[in-house]
Structures are given as structure tokens and as C-alpha cells.
Amino acid sequence: MTAPALSIEGLSVDYRAIAGPWVNVVSRVSLTIGPGEILGLAGESGCGKSTIASVVLGERPAGRRVREGRVRVAGTDILQLAPRDLQPLRGRRLALVPQNPSQSLSPGMRIGRQVAEVLEAHGAARGAEAERRAAGLLAEVGLPDPERLARRLPHQLSGGQQQRVVLAMALACRPALVVLDEPTTGLDVTTQARILELLADLRARHAVAMLYISHDLAALAQVCDRIAVMYAGEIAETAPAADLFARPRHPYTRGLIASVPRLDRPPDPAAALRGVLRREVLPTGCRFAPRCPAAEPVCATEPQRLDAAAPGHAVACRRWRALEPAA
Ligand SMILES: Nc1ncnc2c1ncn2[C@@H]1O[C@H](COP(=O)(O)OP(=O)(O)O)[C@@H](O)[C@H]1O
Ligand code: SF4
Ligand SMILES: [Mg+2]
Structure with a gap:
């Protein structure tokens, strides 16, 4: 091999x-x-x-x-x-x-x-x-x-x-x-x-x-072929490129994609990224919590690890299932 x-x-x-x-x-x-x-x-x-x-x-x-x-x-x-x-x-x-x-x-x-x-x-x-x-x-x-x-x-x-x-x-x-x-x-x-x-x-x-x-x-x-999205030194999500765009699962990835200007659809203000990364104030749990529109109180204290969401698609967000758009 x-x-x-x-x-x-x-x-x-x-x-x-x-x-x-x-x-x-x-x-x-x-x-x-x-x-x-x-x-x-x-x-x-x-x-x-x-x-x-x-x-x-x-x-x-x-x-x-x-x-x-x-x-x-x-x-x-x-x-x-x-x-x-x-x-x-x-x-x-x-x-x-x-x-x-x-x-x-x-x-x-x-x-x-x-x-x-x-x-x-x-x-x-x-x-x-x-x-x-x-x-x-x-x-x-x-x-x-x-x-x-x-x-x-x-x-x-x-x-x-x-x-x-x-x-x-x-x-x-x-x-x-x-x-x-x-x-x-x-x-x-x-x-x-x-x-x-x-x-x-x-x-x-x-x-x-x-x-x-x-x-x-x-x-x-x-x-x-594939994309890994990093936030504050950690991998937030990784997936085949097409998959990442079609079904982004981490709120940070959604924010990044919403920030890409597109002609075929209006911007999504709910997903858009707020604020900037400030390393001095990173929480012990999910590092994205201070900026995350979907954060719950427990997110800031519970460290996240990558979870397999689909073949080749991993996401470090405890709420990814709850945040899936309805089919
Ligand atoms: N030589 C250095 N000394 C101290 N901190 C550094 C040095 N190089 C980078 N950093 C810090 O490490 C972090 C990551 O930097 P970097 O790897 O350049 O990020 P990126 O390429 O994603 O912009 C930043 O907070 C940056 O300020
Ligand atoms: S773990 Fe919580 S704060 Fe972090 S990305 Fe998921 S919902 Fe947002
Ligand atoms: Mg650089």
C-alpha cells in the first residue's frame, strides 16, 4: 500500500x-x-x-x-x-x-x-x-x-x-x-x-x-477533493468539497459559506458570521461558542470532538443532529 x-x-x-x-x-x-x-x-x-x-x-x-x-x-x-x-x-x-x-x-x-x-x-x-x-x-x-x-x-x-x-x-x-x-x-x-x-x-x-x-x-x-475547516486551532468540520457546500453541518462552516457572495440566492443573515476570533477569550468547551448563533450554555464548557456524520464527513459540534435542516 x-x-x-x-x-x-x-x-x-x-x-x-x-x-x-x-x-x-x-x-x-x-x-x-x-x-x-x-x-x-x-x-x-x-x-x-x-x-x-x-x-x-x-x-x-x-x-x-x-x-x-x-x-x-x-x-x-x-x-x-x-x-x-x-x-x-x-x-x-x-x-x-x-x-x-x-x-x-x-x-x-x-x-x-x-x-x-x-x-x-x-x-x-x-x-x-x-x-x-x-x-x-x-x-x-x-x-x-x-x-x-x-x-x-x-x-x-x-x-x-x-x-x-x-x-x-x-x-x-x-x-x-x-x-x-x-x-x-x-x-x-x-x-x-x-x-x-x-x-x-x-x-x-x-x-x-x-x-x-x-x-x-x-x-x-x-x-x-476534500476540505477541512479550522477554527481557533482546531478542526471544526471535514468533508468532501461538494458535500461540505451542499450540507455544511458545523455552524462555523455555515457562517463561512453564508459569507461567500452568491448571485443565485440572497444572503442568509441568520447564518452569517458575527464578530471576530479573539484568542484571549476562548472558552474551555467549544471554541466557537462566543460567536455561535446556535450555542447553548453547556457548549462553552464541554469540549467538542469530531463525530462522523456521514462517510468522510466529520463535525465537531454537539448539536449537529439537532441543527440538520428538515428533509
Ligand atoms: N512566530 C510567532 N510567534 C507568536 N505567535 C505566532 C507566531 N506565528 C503565528 N503566531 C500566532 O499563531 C496563530 C496562528 O497563526 P497562523 O498559523 O499564521 O494563522 P493563519 O495562517 O491561519 O492566519 C495566530 O494567533 C498568530 O498570531
Ligand atoms: S458545540 Fe455549541 S457553540 Fe459549538 S458550534 Fe455546536 S452549537 Fe455552536
Ligand atoms: Mg496564514
């Missing part, structure tokens, strides 16, 4: 400021991505999405600790790996597409050379052969006239073109997992739509597994 592209089991992560106390930001998160599968990770800013991405990529900054849990990429235990073994893994088995493409591109180096260097660094090709394959990769991510574009410098490209180059670099060695952290957030709406089309197209052609992080549920729905 092939190992999952990503397996996260019971991951809890804390941060602390210098000499301050540890503050928990990710709590008992479990996620699995099968080979070739795209999992969307949704939730408002500050809920812990980028922290999970960073842990998966093997980053270990000062002031952060993994309190518990296991993280495996294609069977390799990321948390147990020595730093010198992490470097060869990145780029070859595991790649990142960050929000800002300039984070991944060297300003003074021609585009074609940058893509070629990824191939060379991992022993996939050398010299002229690497440059030739680089042009092929640029064509694959929908960049026109790749030979000419390969001779340009990053600043001569638009933001959308730069993000395509970063995608080409991420895909260069056919990694087991690509992590995309808000890859379209800095782009205008039309360019965003094109990048989403490209991702859908790449997944159809290459079956590359992706962890696609976004606060934009509508964007996730276009490319993901």
Missing part, C-alpha cells in the same frame, strides 16, 4: 514570546492526504493554517514547539528528521508555493536558470538538459513563449506569471506533496481565477497531492 502523501496525527503547536508563557495555536489536528489528492484547509486569518504548513515543511523556528503529534510526508517522519536530512527532502519530495512569489524567486537570476537549478540541486538533470526541461516546465504551467520568458528576470514578469514560475519550480521534481499557502491572495481577481484553473488542470494531468491553504472557501471549492 502506498503511504499517504501527508499524514498528520494529533498535532498540537505552541508559540511564545521571549520569556513569555507558551500559547497554544494548533490543537490536536489530524489530517490525511492520499496520493494525488488535494485537501483544502480553510478558516479565518489567525486560526493556525500557516503554522501547520510550516510544521509540515519541517521549519523549526525559535519560540515555537510541537507539543504533541506526528507528521509524515510520504511515510517520512518530518518531526524526527535531522536538519541535514530535511534539506534534500525540500524541493524533491516536498515543495512550498507561498503567498508571495518573490519569497521563492532570486531577483538577479534569469527565470530559466532558477527552474533549472531546482532540477540540478536534486540531481534530476544538468546544464543544457536542465535548461531544456525548465522551458518545458514553464510551458506546462501555461506560460506562453517559454524560451523567451526563461531569459527574463523576475521583476519583468507580472505577479500571476511569477506565481506560475514558482509552481513550475514546485512541480519540477514531481514531489509527493505540494503545500500552497494562500497562493492567490496577492493577485487580482482575474489572475486568481486563471491560477485556480491551472491548478485544476495540473491535478487532472499529474495527480500531484496538494495541501491547499486559503481563507477563501469559494477558491478551495474549485480545486479541492
Whole structure:
């Protein structure tokens, strides 16, 4: 049996400021991505999405600790790996597409050379052969006239073109997992739509597994097989993408979906999200209770765990059955 592209089991992560106390930001998160599968990770800013991405990529900054849990990429235990073994893994088995493409591109180096260097660094090709394959990769991510574009410098490209180059670099060695952290957030709406089309197209052609992080549920729905919704560091609900939209079961998911503007129906004010996430005042029970339109007094003191509501569909809300719309 092939190992999952990503397996996260019971991951809890804390941060602390210098000499301050540890503050928990990710709590008992479990996620699995099968080979070739795209999992969307949704939730408002500050809920812990980028922290999970960073842990998966093997980053270990000062002031952060993994309190518990296991993280495996294609069977390799990321948390147990020595730093010198992490470097060869990145780029070859595991790649990142960050929000800002300039984070991944060297300003003074021609585009074609940058893509070629990824191939060379991992022993996939050398010299002229690497440059030739680089042009092929640029064509694959929908960049026109790749030979000419390969001779340009990053600043001569638009933001959308730069993000395509970063995608080409991420895909260069056919990694087991690509992590995309808000890859379209800095782009205008039309360019965003094109990048989403490209991702859908790449997944159809290459079956590359992706962890696609976004606060934009509508964007996730276009490319993901499954979606996990996070609230304040915990998974609130996880389901196949179509199922999540057709039958959202957690009041927070309903709120997120109600906040997506749609032409085919009026907004639902009862489901709309109220207020903002305030980490200083999280209850000991359901963390969403202060903002939940369906909360009962006991919700704030009773911790919630994921409950299977349907095949592949789990929800962490004690009231999910009572809240089901009448058939
Ligand atoms: N280096 C850090 N030190 C302290 N707190 C951090 C650090 N990075 C992130 N946080 C906190 O962790 C929480 C989750 O952040 P993050 O993972 O970036 O969320 P998201 O990507 O969903 O917006 C936030 O409350 C944020 O303020
Ligand atoms: S457990 Fe209670 S507060 Fe939490 S989402 Fe469900 S109904 Fe709302
Ligand atoms: Mg983030």
C-alpha cells in the first residue's frame, strides 16, 4: 500500500514570546492526504493554517514547539528528521508555493536558470538538459513563449506569471506533496481565477497531492477533493468539497459559506458570521461558542470532538443532529 502523501496525527503547536508563557495555536489536528489528492484547509486569518504548513515543511523556528503529534510526508517522519536530512527532502519530495512569489524567486537570476537549478540541486538533470526541461516546465504551467520568458528576470514578469514560475519550480521534481499557502491572495481577481484553473488542470494531468491553504472557501471549492475547516486551532468540520457546500453541518462552516457572495440566492443573515476570533477569550468547551448563533450554555464548557456524520464527513459540534435542516 502506498503511504499517504501527508499524514498528520494529533498535532498540537505552541508559540511564545521571549520569556513569555507558551500559547497554544494548533490543537490536536489530524489530517490525511492520499496520493494525488488535494485537501483544502480553510478558516479565518489567525486560526493556525500557516503554522501547520510550516510544521509540515519541517521549519523549526525559535519560540515555537510541537507539543504533541506526528507528521509524515510520504511515510517520512518530518518531526524526527535531522536538519541535514530535511534539506534534500525540500524541493524533491516536498515543495512550498507561498503567498508571495518573490519569497521563492532570486531577483538577479534569469527565470530559466532558477527552474533549472531546482532540477540540478536534486540531481534530476544538468546544464543544457536542465535548461531544456525548465522551458518545458514553464510551458506546462501555461506560460506562453517559454524560451523567451526563461531569459527574463523576475521583476519583468507580472505577479500571476511569477506565481506560475514558482509552481513550475514546485512541480519540477514531481514531489509527493505540494503545500500552497494562500497562493492567490496577492493577485487580482482575474489572475486568481486563471491560477485556480491551472491548478485544476495540473491535478487532472499529474495527480500531484496538494495541501491547499486559503481563507477563501469559494477558491478551495474549485480545486479541492476534500476540505477541512479550522477554527481557533482546531478542526471544526471535514468533508468532501461538494458535500461540505451542499450540507455544511458545523455552524462555523455555515457562517463561512453564508459569507461567500452568491448571485443565485440572497444572503442568509441568520447564518452569517458575527464578530471576530479573539484568542484571549476562548472558552474551555467549544471554541466557537462566543460567536455561535446556535450555542447553548453547556457548549462553552464541554469540549467538542469530531463525530462522523456521514462517510468522510466529520463535525465537531454537539448539536449537529439537532441543527440538520428538515428533509
Ligand atoms: N512566530 C510567532 N510567534 C507568536 N505567535 C505566532 C507566531 N506565528 C503565528 N503566531 C500566532 O499563531 C496563530 C496562528 O497563526 P497562523 O498559523 O499564521 O494563522 P493563519 O495562517 O491561519 O492566519 C495566530 O494567533 C498568530 O498570531
Ligand atoms: S458545540 Fe455549541 S457553540 Fe459549538 S458550534 Fe455546536 S452549537 Fe455552536
Ligand atoms: Mg496564514
